[in-house]
Amino acid sequence: MNISKAATQAGLTVKTVRYYDTIGMVCPYQNPQTGYRDYSERDIAKLQFVGSARRFNFSIKECRELLSLYEDENRSSETVKALTMQKISDIEDRLTELTRLRDKLAYLASACHGDNRPDCPILDAFSANNLPS
Template sequence: MNIGKAASKAGLSVKTVRYYANIGMVAAYQDPQTGYREYSDDDVAKLQFIGKARRFNFSIEECRELLSLYQDKNRPSKEVKALTLEKIAEIEEKLAELQGLRDQLHHLATHCQGDDRPDCPILEALSASPDR
């Protein structure tokens, strides 16, 4: 099938699929006459796999690792698990950071009148002398 159909089957944009071809992630056969790429069901499965992994916040490089593990029928599952646990830890870190930000901003917002007067604790906090 052509790239458009493969893309829609995989739930990705044509641009994205072409990009994956360019970086050698899912390199479909390309007709030397027309330049048209030809995708197999197997390629579509890989594209779906990548799409899902990307939605799980795995980077392109991590997807590449996962994909090679996925294609290696003898892979040990511990490698996949390790990658997943790392990703979880990364997400936890980001969560903590964002929670901290939210709490601080929330604190500032609740102390701000939010009216037509110029005094604003938020700006005061932002302009306070160096915080470290």
């Protein structure tokens, strides 16, 4: 299967699929005459797997780990679960941080009258360096 069909099947762009080859993550057979890549069903499955994991916010490095577990017949689910729990924890930290950020900004916006007068609590807050934490 050529690269654009492979990309479509996996819900990725051609650029991304080619990138996954160059970094050694999903490397299809490559015709030595033409240089064209030829994706097998197994390659497609791997691309789909990586695509899913990426959409779950796993980094390329983590995708590599997951992929090797995925390909390992003798794997245990222990490692995968640990990786996933860690990822959940990361996401929750990020959620906390973003929520706080939004609340701060909402507070500032509510205090800003938003008309043409030159005084502005938002800029003042940035400047004063005494933001509500």
